[in-house]
Amino acid sequence: MDGMLPQTGAPFMPQSRHAGQMQHTLRQPISSVGTGLHTGARITLRLSPAPENTGIVFRRDDSDLPPLPARYDTVVDTRLSTVLAHDPQAGAAGRIATVEHLMAALAGCGIDNVFIDVSGPEIPVFDGSAAEFVFLIECAGITAQAAARREIYINRTVRVEDGDAYAELSPTLEPGLLIDISIDFPAAAIGQQRYAARLESSCFHQHLSTARTFVLQPEIEHLHSIGLAQGGSLDNAIVVNGDQVLNPTGLRHPEEFVRHKVLDAIGDLHLAGGAINGCFRGHKSGHTLNNRLLRKLFSDQANWSTTPSTPPARQPQIKAA
Template identity: 45%
Template sequence: MQTTLKHPVQCQGTGLHGGRPATLHLLPAEANTGIHLQRLDRAGTPPFRLTPDCIISSPLATVASSPLTADLTVATVEHLMAALHACGIDNLLIQSDGPELPILDGCSRTFMSLLDDAGTVSLSVPRRSVSILRPVHVTGRDGARASLLPGTSDALELSLSIDFPAPAIGKQTCAIRLSRQTFETELASCRTFVNHQDIAALQAQGLALGGSLENALVIQHDRILNPGGLRYDNECARHKMLDTVGDLYCAGYRLSGRFEGHRTGHALNNQLLRALFSSPENWQFSDGSVSVLPRPA
């Protein structure tokens, strides 16, 4: 059955890129409403439903843009979306008091604790998932690629690889069959990462202004600058998979199938979702209903 939160919950933190204080409210929602976003600082602007078409291109974060209100965006939603997928939340109203969600610990661990504090409740409507019917492939720059393929079960299976010039990262791989348990134990605590040499340039562009060793893994050539070092040998690949779980849940539904990616990122993950939903021959709802996504309004 579909779920939502049992109780409203909120948290405060700092936006990773803007560096400004950010407050997040998560509220229960009715069945079949999906995930909605609302900016509280923009008086009178209605919530909008999150769909793949709402995501605008951004290399460093997943940014949702309202189709109802010009220039209204909510950035850095991927870590929360990954936690919502893992915790099985189908319907939710996400309210933000600014243009960016708080980065918190740079991963999904705190978001999962927040959702556990709120609790979940089952609704009286069956859950629909999206089944992949035929392979869908997209490619990006420098050999980046991503695919969605039919699976052998109702689960989402993911595998990806990354390749970075910094020796502390290098070539890494990660593979997982997604469940609440595997996400919590293998992905949720894996932090976003950045090359130390890129920080000055990012901040000159008004990005990464809220980053710190408390919420990001900082790599300097062959060294990890964070006290305590890595949480996993392949923490960077695991974080890329965490991001991918969140990006794919921007479909508004769980996916049943296989994801394969190499050097993929937020923009390419969204391109993959758009390619998937571009034809009803690519997918179907698990209950056999008409293969048409809800409008974002």
């Protein structure tokens, strides 16, 4: 790589994924029960093997909702979580919310095809990270399939903005997905943080999968008033008040906040319908900008291809936002 990554606390590991790698699914089904972060409901989750070229498909076993493919164009809401539905006007019975942590775990474990059955309108939050989803996937086992994985190569830079926040995808010389995110929160316990890593299985497991979602304490009352965060607790989210982290056990990582933003981006980008080869940069980005970015990327065929294009003259430099 031409240029150096910033010091982030995580090693810049080589990408194990390469063009032509086979698709993967689970070896056997596996189930678990947890609580919905926003509904507070008890929810059963079941992951099952799926045939080649199925993709990631969600199914509600408590409603008549048709199978729902996990794609950027089935995202209908991005307030505080990524929500999927066939119809943007669908109520709770027609939606599946908070899919991003499970999607990140599937991406980090290299899963292309899986059926996900859920007994409620959102995915269980578990501990607020992707770690327990990774545990379920590893317990079920992973098996290779005969079909080649669909690769998506970024041909030219695509960018979306909202004030001083932005998200962009640009071409790279190396295969795989590089993510570089910076955040800036007024709460002193968070402040300014930046993290860059390449999506690679061991790096994801060790440095990203355990990073938990977080919330500012002054926002909790408002979230409750609009019917959200009903299942939130210190067991499944980091709660911050000014310069204090209120969780008795503290943080799992010095930069757990920005690591979780990287985790979210990995999950949101796995809705592309294939393995992205490119560099994602974001500053103060979140689910909304991540989804807008994928929609803009796929709005013009010149932005992407399924085979490598002529590489750029130089590898994009990783610079602070």
